[in-house]
Amino acid sequence: MYGNNYPNDFNGNENNTQGIYSAYESAPSMPEEPAGKKKKKHGLLKKLAVAAGVGLCFGIFAGAGFYAVHSITGLLDGGKKDSVAVQAPAGIPNTVASGTTEGSANLITTVTSDVTGVVEHAMPTIVSITNMFTEQTNFFGQKLESSNEASGSGIIVGENDTELLVVTNQHVIADADALSVQFIDGEQTEAKVKGYDSEKDLAVIAVPLDKIKSATKESIEIARLGDSDALTVGEPAVAIGNALGYGPSVTTGVISALDREIEGNGSGNKLIQTDASINPGNSGGGLFNMNGEVIGINSNKIGGTFVEGMGYAIPISSAKPIIEDLMSKTTKGEKVAEKEKSYLGISGVNVTEEVSQMYGMPKGVYVGQVYEGTAADNAGLVKGDIITKFDGSSVSSMEELQSMMEYYAAGSEVEITIQQGSPAGYQEKTVTVILGSRAEADQ
Numbered sequence: 001m002y003g004n005n006y007p008n009d010f011n012g013n014e015n016n017t018q019g020i021y022s023a024y025e026s027a028p029s030m031p032e033e034p035a036g037k038k039k040k041k042h043g044l045l046k047k048l049a050v051a052a053g054v055g056l057c058f059g060i061f062a063g064a065g066f067y068a069v070h071s072i073t074g075l076l077d078g079g080k081k082d083s084v085a086v087q088a089p090a091g092i093p094n095t096v097a098s099g100t101t102e103g104s105a106n107l108i109t110t111v112t113s114d115v116t117g118v119v120e121h122a123m124p125t126i127v128s129i130t131n132m133f134t135e136q137t138n139f140f141g142q143k144l145e146s147s148n149e150a151s152g153s154g155i156i157v158g159e160n161d162t163e164l165l166v167v168t169n170q171h172v173i174a175d176a177d178a179l180s181v182q183f184i185d186g187e188q189t190e191a192k193v194k195g196y197d198s199e200k201d202l203a204v205i206a207v208p209l210d211k212i213k214s215a216t217k218e219s220i221e222i223a224r225l226g227d228s229d230a231l232t233v234g235e236p237a238v239a240i241g242n243a244l245g246y247g248p249s250v251t252t253g254v255i256s257a258l259d260r261e262i263e264g265n266g267s268g269n270k271l272i273q274t275d276a277s278i279n280p281g282n283s284g285g286g287l288f289n290m291n292g293e294v295i296g297i298n299s300n301k302i303g304g305t306f307v308e309g310m311g312y313a314i315p316i317s318s319a320k321p322i323i324e325d326l327m328s329k330t331t332k333g334e335k336v337a338e339k340e341k342s343y344l345g346i347s348g349v350n351v352t353e354e355v356s357q358m359y360g361m362p363k364g365v366y367v368g369q370v371y372e373g374t375a376a377d378n379a380g381l382v383k384g385d386i387i388t389k390f391d392g393s394s395v396s397s398m399e400e401l402q403s404m405m406e407y408y409a410a411g412s413e414v415e416i417t418i419q420q421g422s423p424a425g426y427q428e429k430t431v432t433v434i435l436g437s438r439a440e441a442d443q
Contacts, residue, residue, distance in 0.1 A: 115236075115238050115250070115252055115290075117292070118238050118288055118290060118291075118292050119238065119240070119250055121221070121292035122223070122238065122240055122286060122288045122292050123184055123240060123248060123250075124184050124219060124220050124221040125155055125156045125220070125221050125222065125223035125286065125294075126153060126154070126155060126156075126184070126240050126241065126242075126248050126285055126286060127153065127154045127155075127156065127166055127181045127182060127183055127184075127242075128151065128152075128153060128154075128181070128182040128242035128245070128247060128248065129151065129152040129153060129154050129166075129168055129172055129173070129179065129180070129181055129182075129191070129205070129242070129284065130149060130150075130151055130179070130180045130181075130182070130188075130245075131149065131150040131151070131152065131172060131173055131174075131175075131176045131178075131179055132147065132148075132149055132176065132177050132178040132179075132180075133147075133148055133149075133150065133174075133175045133176055133177050134146070134147060134148070134175070134177055135147075135148045147177075150172070151242055151244070151245030151280075151281045152168060152169065152172030152173075152242065152281060152283050152284045153168065153172070153240075153241035153242040153248075153281065153282055153283060153284040153285030153286075153298065154166040154167060154168040154172075154181065154205065154284050154285070155167050155168070155223050155284070155285065155286045155294060155297065156220060156221065156222050156223055157204075157222065157223055157225070157323060157327070158222060158327060159209065159222070160327075162208060162209055162210070163194075163206040163207060163208060163209060163331065164206070164207040164208075164209055164212065164220075165194065165204055165205075165206055165207075165327050166181060166191070166204065166205050166206075166207065167202065167203070167204050167284070167297065167319075167323050167326075168202075168203050168204075168205065168283075168284030168297075169201050169202065169203065169283045169284040169297065169299055170196040170197065170198045170200075170201045170202055170203040171201060171283065172203070172283050172284045173193055173196065173203050173205060174400075174403070175403055176193065177335070178190070179191040179192065179193070179205060181205070181207050182247075183212075183216050183219065183220050184219055184220060184248065185215065185216055185219045185220075187212070187213055187215075187216045189207050189208075189211045189212055190207075190208075190211065191205045191206060191207045192205060192206050192331050192332055192333065193205055193206075193331070193332045193407075194206045194326060194327065194329050194330075194331045194332070195325070195326035195327075195329035195392065195393055196326065196393055196394075197322050197326065197393065197394045198393075198394050198395070198396045198400055199363065199394045199396060200269065200314070200319070200322055200394075201269075201299060201314065202297070202314065202319055202322050202323065202326065203326065204323060204326035204327050204329075206331045223286065223293075223294050224291075224292065224293045224294065225293065225294050225316050225320060226288075226289055226291065226293030226294055226295045226316060227293075227295075227316075227317055228272065228295045228296060228315035228316045228317040228318070229315070229317045231255050231258060231272065231289075231295060231315075232255065233254075233255050233256065233257060233258060234254055234255060235254060235255050235289070235290075236252065236253075236254055236255075236289070236290055237252070237253055237254060237255050237274050237276050237287055237288065237289065237295070237296075238250060238251070238252050238276065238287070238288045238289075238290075239251045239252075239253070239274065239276040239277065239278055239282060239285065239286070239287050239288075239298055239311065239313075240285055240286050240288065241278070241281060241282030241283070241284065241285025241286070241298055242281045242282065242285065243277075243279045243280075243281045243282050244279060244280055244281045245281045246281070251276045251277040251278075252276055253274050253275040253276030253277070253309070253311075254274065254275060254276075255272060255273075255274055256273040256274050256275050256309070256310070257272075257273040258270075258272060258273070259271075260272070260273045260312065262312060269314070270315065270318070271296075271299065271312040271313060271314060271315070272287065272295070272296045272312065272313045272314075272315055273310060273311070273312055274287060274296075274311050274312075274313065275309035275310070275311070276311055277311060278298045278299075278311030278312070278313070282298045282311075283298055283299060284297065284298065285297075285298045286298065287313040294316050295313075295315070295316055296313025296314055296315055296316055297313055297314040297316065297319060298311065298312075298313050299312050299313055299314050325392075329392060329393075332407045333407065334407075335406045335407055336406065336407065336408065336409045339439050340409040340410060341405070341406065341409070341410065341437075341438040341439070342375075342405050342408045342409060342410045342411075342412060342435035342436065342437070342438060343374065343375065343410065343435065343436040343437055343438040343440070343441045344374065344375050344376050344401075344405065344433070344435065344436070345370065345371045345373075345374020345375050345376040345377060345436060345441070346367050346368075346369065346370055346371065346374075346376045346381065347367075347368045347369045347371075348365040348366060348367055348368060348387070348398040348401070349365070349366045349368050349398070350365065350366075350396075350397045350398055350399075351363050351364050351365065351366050351386060361386060361426070362386050362388055362419040362426055363388070363396055364386045364387050364388040364395050364396065364419065365386065365387040365395055365397065365398050365401055366384075366385075366386050367381055367382070367383055367384065367385045367386070367387065367418075368383065369383060370382060370383060374436055374441070375433050375434060375435050375436040376433065378433075378434070379416070379431045379432065379433040379434075380431055381416075381418065381431065381433075382420075384420070384421055385418045385419070385420055386418060386419040386420075386426070387401065387416060387417070387418050388417050388418065388419055388428075389415075389416065389417035390404050390405070390414065390416055390417075391404070391408075391414040391415060391416075392415065405435070408435055409435075410435055410436060410437035410438065410439075410440075411434065411435065411437075412434070412435050413432060413433070413434050413435075414432075414433055414435065415430050415431070415432055415433075416430070416431055416432075416433050417429070417430050418430075418431065
């Protein structure tokens with residue numbers, strides 16, 4: 001294809017020379033040149049002939065070399081598409097490089113990684129989560145409520161005698177009135193909250209084993225947790241989750257960066273950055289290595305529509321101890337009825353991350369006032385205390401504290417962790433509280 005473009009018009013030059021001689025023959029006779037002049041003329045013609053011969057040889061060898069190189073790389077097959085197997089490093093599936101030519105100058109090359117083996121082992125460990133919650137809005141002083149639905153993902157991480165345990169993000173199950181889990185075979189089952197850590201954005205939910213069909217049990221698997229501390233930038237990664245609520249889907253990429261700290265993402269949480277697409281609904285799903293092991297829990301994406309290729313995941317090595325702790329907690333039942341709701345007896349102010357950094361205060365709920373004769377007063381809480389945990393789960397806001405208490409009836413005994421100020425700084429203290437009645441407090 002390329003070789004035919006080389007010039008080969010040396011014979012044409014001879015014809016032109018003959019044409020010039022013919023013109024001289026028909027012209028008026030010219031005086032004869034001296035012998036010395038003829039000798040010089042013949043010497044010049046000889047040099048031109050030698051130069052032409054050298055150029056011809058160079059062109060022939062250059063064309064042959066050019067053709068040989070492109071024949072080896074498979075680019076002179078007249079527009080045919082070839083697949084060439086490329087040997088990958090150990091433990092990583094081979095890639096397939098495809099080259100397509102159109103004409104003599106337009107070359108398109110694509111490289112695709114085969115992750116079917118990873119997906120085959122990882123997909124049965126992923127579930128889709130549906131969160132049914134009540135949204136409250138204030139319309140000209142009137143509180144309006146509406147039922148809403150949110151989607152997320154989860155990873156099957158274990159089971160006990162009665163439950164299948166799934167890890168996800170805390171924000172996926174926040175404010176849930178009801179939770180349901182859908183497995184790889186499409187079967188859907190109700191789930192309950194077991195525990196969560198809002199600061200680390202982690203939660204564990206439980207699905208009763210007796211509610212899962214036998215066929216579904218055979219189709220699902222418990223995920224293998226890897227070592228995120230051993231990751232290196234540039235190695236492949238596969239993200240699997242319930243993107244946009246349409247069901248499990250797969251995206252691929254690489255580890256873009258490690259130990260990323262994102263503003264507003266908790267207290268110094270260090271995340272894995274990847275260019276594998278992580279979209280709404282992927283939160284709580286798994287980031288896998290090429291061995292099919294979970295290396296991260298897909299968490300969030302920044303930049304909205306203006307930034308692409310910047311997804312984040314919670315490193316599994318730092319999440320493991322938190323997950324194990326949450327798995328050991330008592331599963332929460334249904335939210336208590338209105339008349340049975342509990343009451344603590346404080347007014348609180350949120351200590352946000354910005355406030356925490358500005359004033360050196362622990363994150364949580366700052367106790368602005370303790371009402372006399374209430375559960376908080378009886379337990380010894382005072383103004384200035386900062387509530388950081390309720391019944392072992394971290395607390396980051398007053399709204400979150402109230403949401404937790406919806407699972408506890410009046411008269412329940414719980415442990416509350418507080419931070420109390422002292423000349424030496426804040427000191428952690430755990431107090432036992434017997435919750436009061438909301439109904440009585442409203443009277």
